[in-house]
Amino acid sequence: MRSGFFIILALLSGGVAARHVAATRESARKPAATQAQVTFNRDIAPIVFRNCALCHHPGEAGPFPLLTYADVKTHGRQIALVTRKRIMPPWLPDRGELKFTDELRLSDEEIGTIQSWVDQGEIEGHPADLPAQPTFTSGWQLGKPDVIVRAAKPYLLLAGGSDSYWNFVFRTPVHRSQWLSAIEIRPGDKRLVHHANVLVDREESGRGLEKEPGAGFSGMELVIESKAFDPDSHFLFWKPGSRPYVEPDGMALRLDKNTDLVLNTHFQPSGKPELIQPTLGLYFTDKPGTRHPILLQLDNDRMLDIPPGERNFLVSDDFTLPVDASVLAIYPHAHYLGRDLLALATLPNGTKKTLIHIGNWDLNWQAVYRYEQPVDLPAGTTISMRFSYDNSAENIRNPNQPPKRVVAGNRASDEMAHLWLQVLPHESGDATIDPRVQIQEALALHHLQNNPEDFEAHYNLAALFQMKGELSGAVLQFTEAVRIRPDDPTANNALGAVLLAGGQIDGAIPHLNTALKGRPDYFDAHYNLGNALAAQGDFAGALTHFQAAVRLHPQDANAEANLGSALAETGNVKEARLHFERALEIDPKNELARENLEQLNRDSHDHPN
Amino acid sequence: MGRRWHTIRVVRLLLVVIIAAGLACTSLGAENTAFDLAGNPVDPLKSGGGKIVVLVFVRTDCPVSNRYAPAIQQLSEEHAAKAAFWLVYPSKAESAEVIRKHQREYGYKIPALRDPQHVLVKESQVEITPEVAVFSTDRRLVYHGRIDNLYEDVGRTRSVATTHELQDAISAALGGKSLPVDATHAVGCYISDLE
Numbered sequence: 001m002r003s004g005f006f007i008i009l010a011l012l013s014g015g016v017a018a019r020h021v022a023a024t025r026e027s028a029r030k031p032a033a034t035q036a037q038v039t040f041n042r043d044i045a046p047i048v049f050r051n052c053a054l055c056h057h058p059g060e061a062g063p064f065p066l067l068t069y070a071d072v073k074t075h076g077r078q079i080a081l082v083t084r085k086r087i088m089p090p091w092l093p094d095r096g097e098l099k100f101t102d103e104l105r106l107s108d109e110e111i112g113t114i115q116s117w118v119d120q121g122e123i124e125g126h127p128a129d130l131p132a133q134p135t136f137t138s139g140w141q142l143g144k145p146d147v148i149v150r151a152a153k154p155y156l157l158l159a160g161g162s163d164s165y166w167n168f169v170f171r172t173p174v175h176r177s178q179w180l181s182a183i184e185i186r187p188g189d190k191r192l193v194h195h196a197n198v199l200v201d202r203e204e205s206g207r208g209l210e211k212e213p214g215a216g217f218s219g220m221e222l223v224i225e226s227k228a229f230d231p232d233s234h235f236l237f238w239k240p241g242s243r244p245y246v247e248p249d250g251m252a253l254r255l256d257k258n259t260d261l262v263l264n265t266h267f268q269p270s271g272k273p274e275l276i277q278p279t280l281g282l283y284f285t286d287k288p289g290t291r292h293p294i295l296l297q298l299d300n301d302r303m304l305d306i307p308p309g310e311r312n313f314l315v316s317d318d319f320t321l322p323v324d325a326s327v328l329a330i331y332p333h334a335h336y337l338g339r340d341l342l343a344l345a346t347l348p349n350g351t352k353k354t355l356i357h358i359g360n361w362d363l364n365w366q367a368v369y370r371y372e373q374p375v376d377l378p379a380g381t382t383i384s385m386r387f388s389y390d391n392s393a394e395n396i397r398n399p400n401q402p403p404k405r406v407v408a409g410n411r412a413s414d415e416m417a418h419l420w421l422q423v424l425p426h427e428s429g430d431a432t433i434d435p436r437v438q439i440q441e442a443l444a445l446h447h448l449q450n451n452p453e454d455f456e457a458h459y460n461l462a463a464l465f466q467m468k469g470e471l472s473g474a475v476l477q478f479t480e481a482v483r484i485r486p487d488d489p490t491a492n493n494a495l496g497a498v499l500l501a502g503g504q505i506d507g508a509i510p511h512l513n514t515a516l517k518g519r520p521d522y523f524d525a526h527y528n529l530g531n532a533l534a535a536q537g538d539f540a541g542a543l544t545h546f547q548a549a550v551r552l553h554p555q556d557a558n559a560e561a562n563l564g565s566a567l568a569e570t571g572n573v574k575e576a577r578l579h580f581e582r583a584l585e586i587d588p589k590n591e592l593a594r595e596n597l598e599q600l601n602r603d604s605h606d607h608p609n
Numbered sequence: 610m611g612r613r614w615h616t617i618r619v620v621r622l623l624l625v626v627i628i629a630a631g632l633a634c635t636s637l638g639a640e641n642t643a644f645d646l647a648g649n650p651v652d653p654l655k656s657g658g659g660k661i662v663v664l665v666f667v668r669t670d671c672p673v674s675n676r677y678a679p680a681i682q683q684l685s686e687e688h689a690a691k692a693a694f695w696l697v698y699p700s701k702a703e704s705a706e707v708i709r710k711h712q713r714e715y716g717y718k719i720p721a722l723r724d725p726q727h728v729l730v731k732e733s734q735v736e737i738t739p740e741v742a743v744f745s746t747d748r749r750l751v752y753h754g755r756i757d758n759l760y761e762d763v764g765r766t767r768s769v770a771t772t773h774e775l776q777d778a779i780s781a782a783l784g785g786k787s788l789p790v791d792a793t794h795a796v797g798c799y800i801s802d803l804e
């Protein structure tokens with residue numbers, strides 16, 4: 001009797017289960033609203049915890065927390081709307097063949113579930129169904145940094161008005177070259193920052209743009225100068241919700257003494273005045289960089305000349321890779337008129353790969369996208385950029401109302417058509433060939449093909465020739481750069497320097513003077529002009545410039561040694577000796593100072609006073 | 610016998626509950642009003658003093674309404690002689706203390722009201738924060754909707770606003786004209802999410 005009862009029960013429950021399954025199959029074809037009851041604890045919390053809470057928790061970028069039933073309910077309809085329109089979570093790229101890391105995209109099913117929950121009256125559900133609230137590390141995400149640097153002065157963001165673009169210059173406290181595995185960017189109040197980029201500034205280019213030391217400077221884009229061939233190699237990017245990126249072993253970033261880090265930021269006013277003082281956390285590693293990626297930039301700024309009212313203005317660029325390489329990450333960039341951004345790779349065998357497609361560009365959510373797997377591209381692959389722009393009044397983001405002609409430029413009301421790729425060239429097998437140099441040279445030539453008046457391309461090509469010891473090529477290209485920008489201090493100094501190196505002293509001097517006219521505190525130009533004048537036998541003139549050089553860079557042993565030489569040549573032996581000694585104090589291996597000091601000692605021995 | 614007694618008891622209990630609910634309703638009805646930050650009932654539409662009345666509905670955690678703070682404060686100062694501006698916070702959860710802090714941070718000098726029962730929300734027919742309602746001196750709703758068109762839609766923002774509906778509505782109300790009351794759809798956060 002008893003056992004019979006149990007059998008009946010079992011059969012009954014089996015029957016119920018079967019009906020339940022049938023009902024589920026049935027409802028799958030019906031609109032979401034008629035689905036089984038959706039509860040916060042069982043259905044919504046997992047979606048919100050996984051996709052929203054990352055930014056929507058205290059101290060993060062989201063304007064309110066989304067951690068509890070009450071949090072989510074008090075924004076329920078809002079959440080249903082912004083997820084349905086795919087405004088949240090913010091993720092621009094269309095779904096494609098290549099996968100990016102940290103993709104933040106809800107499935108259609110998840111969006112339907114949120115919709116149903118709101119339609120059904122936002123039911124909380126059974127407490128046992130609620131998953132554990134996600135836990136977040138407060139403070140530094142990668143643990144305590146080895147070094148923390150803080151912006152010298154805060155930036156005052158006004159309560160209202162347009163978006164602001166500000167650059168902070170961080171002086172790094174390293175005293176010898178060190179390898180960085182990560183930089184954690186803490187841009188200040190995260191609710192105000194749309195994105196931030198760190199640029200490695202090895203030549204103190206940013207400082208020159210500050211009104212006073214530490215003040216920072218405004219600007220949406222900037223050009224960083226570099227003396228040696230040391231192309232940008234890493235994306236150091238922050239956006240709301242992004243986790244600091246730790247470079248894999250062998251991909252560390254070199255940080256030298258006197259290297260500045262420039263943080264380029266984009267702020268949106270919040271309605272109240274805000275003081276923003278970002279900090280950077282530096283994480284060192286003892287594993288040096290052995291694999292050297294390079295940031296490759298496609299652009300076609302010369303094509304950017306968009307008539308008012310034009311709804312579909314196309315800008316394209318195609319660059320063919322001279323070497324085998326892997327693409328690690330991609331960063332497409334346009335301003336407010338950009339609408340559809342596409343990057344393609346066409347392999348030598350004709351196969352096409354979509355590297356990225358953003359069908360609905362929004363500058364506010366721009367980001368660097370890293371591939372889950374490196375994208376291998378053989379030499380001969382053509383990378384294509386196809387960007388479309390909408391300069392009509394219907395483009396509500398158009399900064400000009402009524403629309404006007406827009407060309408390339410650095411201000412928010414100008415436009416840009418840039419596509420950056422982080423590529424890792426494959427080993428060539430020939431240690432004497434740096435594939436990055438091959439890429440850089442191919443790029444400079446490519447940019448000149450697009451625009452023979454491209455100042456930076458001429459400059460970079462000249463620098464590559466100089467590096468390879470091809471002085472006449474370097475002179476030719478630097479001359480072109482100076483022709484395009486006759487007053488540019490950097491190009492004039494560089495041209496003066498290669499002419500000097502080739503013994504053309506008379507030709508060098510006017511360019512070095514022009515460089516100093518444009519930038520009176522230009523160390524390199526003072527140093528070079530000092531050398532040029534000394535080579536002509538004008539030691540009094542040389543003395544002035546070496547004195548200026550030492551004043552600007554008191555820690556430069558060569559400048560001290562040269563100052564000593566100029567002093568000795570003008571008869572001031574006593575002071576000359578002090579500067580040779582000072583040079584050796586800075587760098588005990590400075591040969592010029594050592595030899596000259598020995599010479600002075602011999603002279604004083606031969607002709608004692 | 611036992612069963613019948615049980616039924617009666619249930620009915621009587623229910624009655625008690627109904628009476629209590631009814632009493633609560635009545636007592637709230639007596640104060641069917643918005644409150645100032647000291648907790649006193651205030652009807653901003655009665656205390657206009659011959660001025661038109663502008664109610665600005667905001668909440669402390671709505672980024673869109675916060676971004677409008679400087680524009681709202683500026684408009685209220687420009688029209689101070691002829692328009693009485695009030696900030697209305699429709700959230701039950703936002704205490705007077707939280708609102709005071711919010712006002713300080715965002716530089717608001719406009720008097721603030723709490724509207725936990727949504728009395729003003731209903732009278733103004735508003736659904737969003739930030740949304741504004743403009744009343745004529747004779748308490749007629751002249752306009753409710755967006756302040757301007759800076760936000761075309763959620764997530765779609767202009768660089769600068771090109772139409773200024775609140776400004777237009779104030780001018781119309783001062784000139785004795787009327788506008789289509791619900792001419793525009795405000796963009797921001799749903800007030801119904803607060804219920």
